[in-house]
Amino acid sequence: xxxxxxxxxxxxxxxxxxxxxxxxxxxxSYRKILGANDRVVLGxxxxxxxxKGLLNSFSKMYKDNVTVKTxxxxxxxxxxxxVKIAADHQEGNKPGTETDLRKVFExxxxxxxxxxxxxxxxxxxxxxxxxxxxxxxxxKPSSHNVWEGRRMIEAARKYNRIVQVGFQNRxxxxxxxxxxxxxxxxxxxxxxxxxxxxxxxxxxxxxxxSAPPSTLNYDMWLGPASYREYNESRGHYNWHWHWDxxxxxxxxxxxxQFDVARWGMNKKVHPVKVQSLxxxxxxxxxECSQETPNTxxxxxxxxxxxxxxxxxxxxxxxxxxxxxxxxxxxxxxxxGWMEVNGSKWNAYKEREKEPFAGSGLAAGAMVGGDxxxxxxxxxxxxxxxxxxxxxxxxxxxxxxxxEVGHMSTVLPLIANVAYRMGETLRFNGVIEQFIDNKxxxxxxxxxxxxxxxxxxxx
Numbered sequence: 222x223x224x225x226x227x228x229x230x231x232x233x234x235x236x237x238x239x240x241x242x243x244x245x246x247x248x249x250s251y252r253k254i255l256g257a258n259d260r261v262v263l264g265x266x267x268x269x270x271x272x273k274g275l276l277n278s279f280s281k282m283y284k285d286n287v288t289v290k291t292x293x294x295x296x297x298x299x300x301x302x303x304v305k306i307a308a309d310h311q312e313g314n315k316p317g318t319e320t321d322l323r324k325v326f327e328x329x330x331x332x333x334x335x336x337x338x339x340x341x342x343x344x345x346x347x348x349x350x351x352x353x354x355x356x357x358x359x360x361k362p363s364s365h366n367v368w369e370g371r372r373m374i375e376a377a378r379k380y381n382r383i384v385q386v387g388f389q390n391r392x393x394x395x396x397x398x399x400x401x402x403x404x405x406x407x408x409x410x411x412x413x414x415x416x417x418x419x420x421x422x423x424x425x426x427x428x429x430x431s432a433p434p435s436t437l438n439y440d441m442w443l444g445p446a447s448y449r450e451y452n453e454s455r456g457h458y459n460w461h462w463h464w465d466x467x468x469x470x471x472x473x474x475x476x477x478q479f480d481v482a483r484w485g486m487n488k489k490v491h492p493v494k495v496q497s498l499x500x501x502x503x504x505x506x507x508e509c510s511q512e513t514p515n516t517x518x519x520x521x522x523x524x525x526x527x528x529x530x531x532x533x534x535x536x537x538x539x540x541x542x543x544x545x546x547x548x549x550x551x552x553x554x555x556x557g558w559m560e561v562n563g564s565k566w567n568a569y570k571e572r573e574k575e576p577f578a579g580s581g582l583a584a585g586a587m588v589g590g591d592x593x594x595x596x597x598x599x600x601x602x603x604x605x606x607x608x609x610x611x612x613x614x615x616x617x618x619x620x621x622x623x624e625v626g627h628m629s630t631v632l633p634l635i636a637n638v639a640y641r642m643g644e645t646l647r648f649n650g651v652i653e654q655f656i657d658n659k660x661x662x663x664x665x666x667x668x669x670x671x672x673x674x675x676x677x678x679x
Contacts, residue, residue, distance in 0.1 A: 272337030386626025409556030469513025491650025
């Protein structure tokens, strides 16, 4: 079994710089290898749901010199369909398969890996990949807890790897345009942002513990989580609604809108206070194993007094704002307000009911002010942006570099801590710990199960 030490041997750190593999190349010289037209070889880890979507996107780049070489999932029954998806896009070039992500990281031909595992695997998989010399595209939330998220940043820096977090809004032209509008003072000083996640979800039931399927490597699926017996109702997708593997919808769909809210407020620091309350409504507790709330309201306060609100509604509900927003954002400024619904946005001046700026209005139709921002930024999409950054070797080319993704991921994570503690918590963003609350601090990390341990020193 390959362990962390073997990965580190492949990525030795010396006074002369980072040495990659057995080539003797420094990080600086390695960056020169991949030019704009050079093929980028990928490994794809986790291929259900979001993983399948990412595989589809990356394998479509075959004509742009991107190849998915290996597909990996701990459940071997899931491999056939994604192999066909990739092969269809890659002119019959069929990827190989693995059930152990460490085998993917060992492959010297693979330049970068795509991590779309359950949340509790994001950090360790990313760190192991960086140690093995791979660049990383990791899905949201970037980590399962705050402490391990900071270790991801340290690994990206230490091993000089390109690490992109899957906050796709960062690469959507209209959303980029909306954020520029806000940052230019389009609705005045933005003093409050609101994110919404309205996704009605029914009970998924309850199951008895049982033996795992023979096709599933259950030990590896659990990975960093504490051992428990296999349970069908806590596995595929339902892992989102259990604390040891997921973060509820506040930490599932929510991170996308948390990211847009923080981005629009232009906040590059953590909040100083958080409170969160809610519960599980409309589902009989004894008939469903769900642990995370399906209804949750979270409020964050920043040092300057500005507010970020987030609401999760997992039952039947109306939408909000003029665009009937269920998954989206609202911003409130001293001169007006803005709604963002997917890639569509509208801004309203003071008490006016018709938008004076927005994605559906031509620059010439804008009411007053500088409209140069209306030239939508170029975007190759989030996956294309990652490939470009891998080729350039410059993390500043990323639209959502790991530290940016971590800052947004921290919001739902500390909201969940406040919910579970049942208290309003004060947060020291400099050291990423709560103030005078050891019990809450303990929830910023977890006890890792050997050998799936996120190291203190990466």
